[in-house]
Structures are given as structure tokens and as C-alpha cells.
Amino acid sequence: VEKTLEKKQVINGKYEVQFFLDETDVYQKYRVKGNDNKTYLLKLYNSSKLSRYSFTNEGLLETEILRQIDHINIISLVESGEVVKNSQKYHFLIFDFISGETLHEKLKREGVFSPYSAVPMTLNILDAVAELHNHPRTVIHNNINMNNISLDYSKNSEKPILTGFNFARYIDSKSNSVDIEQLSPFSIAPELYNGVFTPQSDVFSIGALLYQMIFGIPPWYLELPEYQYSDDKFKTLLFDKRNEDLSFIMPDFEELDDEHLKETIVKALSIDVENRFKNIKEFNEALRRQVILEGGSTKKTKQVSTKAEVKQGDGFSALAGMEELKTLLYNDVIKALNEKELYARYGITIPNGILLYGPPGCGKTFFS
Template identity: 45%
Template sequence: MQSTLTKSQVVNGYTVVLFIKQAINAETYRVKGNDGKLYFLKLFNYSKLHRTAFDGDGNLLEIEILKTISHPNIVAYKDSGELIIDNKKFSYLVLNFIAGETLAERIARENISSLYDAKLFVSGILNALKYLHSQKEPVIHNEVTLQNVMLDLSSITPIPKLIDFGYARLFHQSSKTFNKEGLNHWYIATECFNNIYSPQSDLFSVGVLLYHLLFQLLPWYKDLAKYQAAKLKIEEVIIEQRKKPLSFKDIEDKIFDYEPYINNVIKKALHPNTEIRFKSADEFLQALNGDIEIEDVDKVEIQKSDKEDANTKQFSVKPKGKGFDAIAGMKELKDQLQLDVIDALRNPKEYERYGISIPNGMLLYGPPGCGKTFFSKRLSEEVGFNFIDIKPSSLQSKFVNATQENIAAMFKEAEEKAPTIIFIDELDALVPSREGDLHQMHANAVNEFLAQMNDCGAKGIFIIGASNRPEKIDPAILRAGRLDKKVYLPPPDFEARKSMFEMYLKQRKEVLDFGIDYDKLGQLTENFVSADIELLVNEASRKALKDKSRISMETLEYTIKNNKPTVNLSELKKYETLKTVMESGEDVFNKRNPIGFKR
């Protein structure tokens, strides 16, 4: 193919020395500057560039990114500009010259025989990505391959440098129309087939590169020649290949200083589940250098599956999760519970030394849909207790004394599996006030519940009751020594709403567009309860599915505009009044209407 520039041609002070290569998007030359130094020059024909090669202002994205970054493991920007050749508009990018060869050329010339060398090269790439991903606006390279890493051989120790930012983009740019043409499909992460590009997808590519360096083979491979006509079919073939286990056969014969822990590092880097994969370049670096131990993800998955099967046979489950870290906002409430409940449950002997009794339980009350169940589970995670989730219908029975027996059985199991948190939703339905015309069967259930609650804290049992109508609960349940703490859960504040959008949308990341403004979503949903937020995300997802599009900011804003909060302002004001009364200590549960004539 004939090059656009000819030898000795001068481009704005740079003299062409040698044509290097022709790529889909650009031609690369070796040039000499007016300062006598050698440089690389990339020439872009605007008419051949895909629209995603440009930023919102019409500037060439590769040039704009390289202008703003500087790192010893990344090729350095020198100059750029535009020119007209044969009435066609071109852009050029000048980069510092690297005296050396690509990693692809290196292993074609000589196989890697030392783990030290492989780690040296991969560490340089990871350091470059760590820098890119930590920018204020993270940069995703999207094309980490053997061809796009050059070894600078101008010093004693080769220095790997990440080159070719033709497919790079800013993390929050929309990827709806991202042009994948020309990318090596075997190197890109599976989620990229759905236009999901992130720092983790770059790290997947590094995992492929590490395997390729060590084994002189791709981790998975199939001749795609017959599938070239159908791109979707190619992606399906690759996904099927990646279901096969990785092979680490005869590695010691190829790499004299090989260490088996590298197998686990590679498995983690190439795992199809992004939740298991390395979360950051820094974590990958630490694992590669042996600073942190990486478990065999295959064994971890088997153990996890076994535990899940075992737990399906049990009534209570010991939850593992982020605890209060999963709840944004509510700092005052979390601090209060930390002192009054969590510390007491974790260190009962310390509290006993000071003569402070261990709490038996607490009541969570507030408007419907404010996340009382969610909050209870996070509390259970924070404390590390087993968790029993109860609905009144699972205990109540039409048969005489059966409800009391079910309540007793629940407390017995909780004690056997202590420490345990019992969460009872709609507590007012299980233990309604005995004042008035309450059926004797219900009264007996309340009496049984009160009897079982005695000394729960000492038995390692903590009860959380939730109710939207706390005034309907039998007052004896809420006295000191029973549900000691009464906690009002209001509609989520701004930080909580923002966090909920992030949590629910993260579960749909394969179809989620970039550019989601979580701050704006939090601002638009004032007075929406937790259940409303989940509903909004579900409705936006249905609309995106119907439109055959990704879940975008525009779709979310449309959904919010067309849905109102399920709890109106007058109801919220009633709950605020109830909160004030309950905190004052006034008995709102036993109030009777005055006897006599109206005045």
C-alpha cells in the first residue's frame, strides 16, 4: 500500500525518514525534527475516521488524551497539528521516538524464558494503567496487546511503554457507537462485546498478555476465518471458548523460575465474572509481585456453591456483605446504633462490667418502602450475626396454640444458632395491641412473644421489629427490657438516594450507558422512598428494553418525570409528628378518646 507521505517530505518542521506501518485509522512514520532528534509521526485522514474518534468539540480524541498525560511507561506527546494534502484534511500527532521493539516482535524473535522478565514487562504496563485509571477523568486504553507495548532498549534494563491510543476513551464517554473494528477480539474482555468498557476490561487484556508472554499462546484460541462474515457469531465463538478451563501444562519447562502462584493470578485476571476479577491495576500489581495472596478462584467458586447448597437447608443464614458501608447517609443513626447496639452485641462482657444491660431488640418504624428490611440486613452484616427473616404469616396459624408453638420454635432455633438477629416485618400484625376487641388467639400470641423476649440479649438473640404503624403494636412489646430502642427510618436522604441508584444500576452494568449523573438523580428524587428508587430503575430498564437501547441518563430522567413518590407529603408529615411524640416518651399507644360530650 502506498503511503501518503514520501521520504524527505517535510511536515511542519518534521522530515520523513521512514514509513513504518499502515493501520486502519492512521499511518505511522519515523521523522526527524528541526532539533535533529527522531520522533514518531502518526497521520490521520479525517475522511476515514469513525465519528467516535472525536470528542464532543470535534477534536481528535487520541491527541487530546495524550496531551494531558505523562508517565515513564507511556509514549510521550511532542506535537500535533493539521495539514491539507491533495485537498484532503489530515491531522498529525508527533510522539517521542522509542528505540526498541514491540513485545510482539520480542517474543517472535526470542521466547520469554524468565518469569522475572515477564513480570518486569507486565508491571510496567500495570503502572501505566494505574496512572491512566487514576486520572480525574479515568482513561481506558481499550487495546492493550503485545503489539501496543514497546520496549525501550536505550538503557540497560528494557522499559515497557504503552503506545497507540487510537481506541482510548474517557471512562464516562458514551460507548453506544464505539467502533470495535480492528480490535483483537481475543484480548478484549467479554463485557466489551456489549460495549461495556472500564478499567477492569483493560486489566483483563493484561491477563491475556501475561498468559501470551509466558506460554507463547493465547489463553483461548480458535481459527475465526470462517466466522469473519458474521461479527456476532465471532463473539459467540469466543465466549464459548472462554468457558473452557485454562491450561497451565508444562509451564516449568518453558520458564525456569516459574512460581505456581502466577496460575492463580492469571485465573483471577481472566475470570468472566467482573466481581471476582482484579478491581484495580494496583491490586493486580500486588498479586503479581506476591505481596498479596490470591486464592484459586476455581476452588473458591466450588466452596461458595457448596455453602449455598448447605444454606438452603437452614432457616438462618450468616450474611456476608459490606454492612453499614452499603448504606450511604444516615451517619447520625449509624453512630447511635454503633454505640447503643452494635458495640454492645459484639462486646457484651465489656458492657456488663459497666452495669449496662445488653439490649433485647429495637423497633424500626417509618413510612412504607424506606428500606427497613435492607437496613436490618446491613446491621446483621455489620455485627456478623446469623439472620432470620420472618413475616407474620409464617408464624400465624388458624389452629389453637399453633401460633404460640411457632413463635417458641423460632426463638429456640435462634438460641441454638446464636448469635442471631430475628427480623420481623409488619410487627403490628403479629403482636397487635391487646386493648379492645382482640381475639384471644392473638392475645395468646402476644403473651407468648413477651415471654420469649425475656433475657434475649443474654441468650445471644437480638430482635428487630419493623412497622409502618407502630401505634398499633401492643405497648408491652415496646417497654424497657423488650424492644429497647425505637428508630425512625425516614425517606432516604440525598446521599442514600444517590447510593441506591448506583447499587441498582450496577446490577445492570452490561446494558448501562456511560455518563450517568448520580448526583442529579439524587436531586430529582427528593421525598421518594427506597422502594420508589428501585421501581424507577426497573421502569427505566423496561423502557430501554422496549427501545432496544442502553439505560441512559435521558431514560432515567424521563422515568422520574413520569412517576410520583408513593408516599405523599401529608403522610410524611404525619410520620414526622409521630416521631416527635415517640421521642418525647409520651404514651401514644394507649391513648383513648375522652369520655363525654364534644366541646
């Protein structure tokens, strides 16, 4: 790999290059250290290779969009600018560094996700994308896939972070302004092949993400070399493949036995936009089982009452620290008591008790 930046090179007078991370056809990523001694991610674009649709009057469209977005599950832009190197112009973006790995890397390392872990992670991504869709001009991400979801492990938990905004567009941006040849063909909605992108396009991509987490491969996967993805023959094969019913056979050769989850995935991945979830809110409600999909993905949904007695008290917010213990009790006890049917469906039983141990004064009695 021919690296544009050298180690120890300083960008914008603030960020010292530590080492090269990754590259695509149009950008390179570096780990850098700021004057504040914090670690950041630098994304360096070769400006001459970018589409004209990647720019606004003020600079990169990606920069403009991210400056307006603030969400816990969306990558944080710190600053941006331009730099000239070897008579070439480059645009750079500085992000908060994510200490972890991508969903794709975790899938390769550990294998498929259980529905119990995949669904909550998908709900976090849905919340992040809802923030984009609720923007006054409605932002469509267009490139949601396993490589653009990073897992932040910095706080002893897996927090999914949505990244990869270089193909994000406003809904009123020009059609055909997204180069689909640069996208993952198994993750993008069929209407994108016609240059059309809407909130339902992101719904499809998140449905494909959920499917791949649980089954290990993208929906309607074709085993062909990546260099053939741009061929018309491949697109014809993919379109034909998508006319087939989805397979719900798990890697252990057992079929997924959660009918509601299957119906939810089918509806999210509907080729016909009329049968797909109309928005993120509908998808979110289905995954949370606030609606029940009856007799197939094209049927109407029936509202399920989710009212519960509201108990007074500050709960865990009254306790400082002990985040690992709070998370353990919430997932293994509190959530299990509140969602008994969900836990029973995956064979997870509620513990008979929990033993708190430690030296005097560590908070055992206060916590309990």
C-alpha cells in the same frame, strides 16, 4: 502500500519524513527528523475514516488524553496538528521515537518470556495504566496488547512503553463508542462486546498480555483466519472457548508450577467481572505477592506483611553513571537476597561473589 507522504516531505515546517514504517486501515506511521535533529514518530490519520467518537471539540480525543498524561512507561506526545494532502484532510501526532521493538516482535524473534522477566514487565504496564485510571475522568485504554507495548532499548535496558491510544476513552464516554472490530479479539474483555468499558476491562487485557508472554499464544486462542474475526460465528466460538479452563501448559509441554501466578492470571482473566480484580491496585498487589490468593481465584485474599527494616543511606543514587553495573548488581545480588523464595522458584541461585576489575581509579573500591 500507497504512502500518503513522500520522503523528504516536511510536515508543519519542522519534521522531515525519513521513511514509511507501518499502516492500518485508518493511519500510517513514519519516521521523521525534527529541526532539532532528533528522531520522532509521526502518526498520520486519514481524518475522514475516523469515527466521530475519536474527536472532541478541540480535535482528536487521543491528543487530548495524551496531553494530560506524563508517565515514564507511556508514549510521549510532542505535538499534533492537521495537514491537507491531495484534497484530503489528515490529523497528525508527533511522538518521541522509541528505539526498539514491540513485545510481539520480540516474542516472534526470541520465543516466550520466562515468568521472571514477564512479571516485572507487566508490573511496569500496570503502573502506567494506573496513571490512566487515576485520571480525574478515568481513562480506559481499551487496546492493550502485544503490538501496543514497545520496548525501549535506548538506555541498555528493556523499558516497556504503552502506545496505541486511538481507542482510549474516558469512562463517561458514550457506550459503544469503541469499534471492537478494530481490536484484537483475544485481548479484550467480554463486556466490550456489549459496548461497556471500565478499569476492569484493562485488567483483563493486561492479564491476556501476561498470559501470552509466558505461553506464546493468547488465552483461549482459536486458530482461525483474521478475516473471520468479525463474524458472529467466530464470536460464538470465542465465547464458548472462554467457558473452558485456561491451559497452563508451557511450550516445552511442562505445566507452569507457580500456583500463585496461575491463580493471579485466572483472576485477572475472569469472565465474570465480580470475580476479576476490581482495579489495577489489586492486580499489582497479587503480582508482587503482597496478597496470597487462597484456594481459587474467587476466594478472598489474605494480606501478607511486607514490612522490612529500612536502612539509611543514599544507595546507588550516590553513584553517577555505571548504570549497567548498577542494574546487574540489583538484579543478580540485591533483589535475589531480598526475594530469595521468588528466585528459588525459578531455579536462580545467588552468585557466590562478583569480581570487579578495571584500571586504577575506575571506581571499583568506591562502588563496593
